[in-house]
Amino acid sequence: MQVTVFSALSFEKEFIEKAGSGHQINYISEPLTLENVQSATGSEAVCLFTHDDASAPVLEKLKALGVKYVALRSAGYEHVNLPKAQELGLKVANVPAYSPYAIAEHTVALLLAINRKLILAHEQIKQNNFALDNLVGFDLNGKTVGIIGLGKIGAITAKILQGFGCRILFYDIAPAPASFTIPASLVSLTELLSQSDIVSLHAPLTEATKYLINAQTLSFMKKGAILLNTSRGGLINTEALVAALKIGQINAAGLDVYEKERALFFHERSAEPLTDKVFAELISLPNVLVTGHQAFLTRTALHNIAETTFYNLNTWANGQDSENELAFKETHKNEKEATIVA
Numbered sequence: 092m093q094v095t096v097f098s099a100l101s102f103e104k105e106f107i108e109k110a111g112s113g114h115q116i117n118y119i120s121e122p123l124t125l126e127n128v129q130s131a132t133g134s135e136a137v138c139l140f141t142h143d144d145a146s147a148p149v150l151e152k153l154k155a156l157g158v159k160y161v162a163l164r165s166a167g168y169e170h171v172n173l174p175k176a177q178e179l180g181l182k183v184a185n186v187p188a189y190s191p192y193a194i195a196e197h198t199v200a201l202l203l204a205i206n207r208k209l210i211l212a213h214e215q216i217k218q219n220n221f222a223l224d225n226l227v228g229f230d231l232n233g234k235t236v237g238i239i240g241l242g243k244i245g246a247i248t249a250k251i252l253q254g255f256g257c258r259i260l261f262y263d264i265a266p267a268p269a270s271f272t273i274p275a276s277l278v279s280l281t282e283l284l285s286q287s288d289i290v291s292l293h294a295p296l297t298e299a300t301k302y303l304i305n306a307q308t309l310s311f312m313k314k315g316a317i318l319l320n321t322s323r324g325g326l327i328n329t330e331a332l333v334a335a336l337k338i339g340q341i342n343a344a345g346l347d348v349y350e351k352e353r354a355l356f357f358h359e360r361s362a363e364p365l366t367d368k369v370f371a372e373l374i375s376l377p378n379v380l381v382t383g384h385q386a387f388l389t390r391t392a393l394h395n396i397a398e399t400t401f402y403n404l405n406t407w408a409n410g411q412d413s414e415n416e417l418a419f420k421e422t423h424k425n426e427k428e429a430t431i432v433a
């Protein structure tokens with residue numbers, strides 16, 4: 092099958108080549124847009140990542156070009172207009188779990204780096220500054236961590252932090268039965284925010300979670316708490332977070348995602364001016380650590396992403412249904428989880 096891979100990043104090609112052997116693969120380094128959709132001409136399938144535009148007009152164009160399959164190289168699918176895909180008869184599948192460990196471990200890495208001020212410590216050491224005055228952290232042991240969305244990634248994050256001696260609270264609108272095997276207490280969102288020393292976001296971006304963290308919910312948080320987000324940037328109103336960080340309502344934030352990351356992340360832009368003023372202010376704050384959507388970036392995850400992506404395509408090519416297919420009815424079985432359509 093001819094497959095056009097959009098947003099193809101150099102580090103993933105070796106995994107795609109291996110998993111997709113036998114297929115004719117066309118790599119486009121830019122994200123899919125209405126302007127470059129023609130690049131998929133002749134392909135039966137497109138392979139998309141989180142920053143690709145899979146809105147109704149783009150899907151219509153893909154269909155007109157003869158594309159039948161949309162294989163996502165991501166777990167999140169909020170960028171795909173699933174009702175439109177279904178209407179057009181385009182099959183869409185994601186990679187539901189490629190390595191929840193990768194994202195959970197990165198979440199904890201952000202927390203440790205912020206709390207123990209590892210970046211500042213290293214910068215100071217490089218300048219022959221061995222003073223410890225600016226580097227005081229706190230013990231994680233005994234702290235309360237609130238996990239919003241105790242799914243695959245949230246559950247592993249909870250388990251890792253239990254190992255540090257933390258008490259775990261969680262808030263989830265549809266907790267999986269496995270959630271209750273973890274020593275974590277299900278509480279309301281308000282209780283979680285008011286009791287947690289650290290709040291970590293692991294819910295998907297949906298209509299219900301868009302700006303879940305806003306001026307009001309930030310004001311419910313324990314003064315001086317730490318906020319972590321390795322889920323999706325849209326869960327946080329960034330301007331409200333910046334304001335809360337400036338007044339010390341929030342002590343620090345560790346973020347792998349940003350609501351307007353599509354215009355920034357995944358590309359070398361050191362020669363370009365940073366025009367996003369909100370992002371510029373966010374990263375200028377001393378108590379903020381941002382990584383550019385790299386929580387997934389382990390060799391294990393890249394291998395699993397490529398394998399599942401081509402498993403989905405091969406299954407369809409053999410005339411079968413993939414269990415990873417995002418049928419519209421399925422995604423709307425719970426209204427609260429209805430995805431934001433692109």
Ligand code: NAD
Pocket residue numbers: 166167187188191194239240241242243244245262263264265266267293294295296297299300321322323347348384385386387388427428
């Ligand atoms: P999952 O489906 O296993 O878990 C999500 C959990 O969130 C579920 O238990 C669900 O019930 C809960 N949830 C849904 N809506 C909610 C709401 N309104 N309030 C509270 N809880 C709610 O998903 P996962 O595999 O754990 O992934 C979580 C998210 O992580 C993904 O949606 C994706 O956005 C993000 N992610 C980020 C990266 C990265 O590199 N930074 C990589 C993979 C996934």
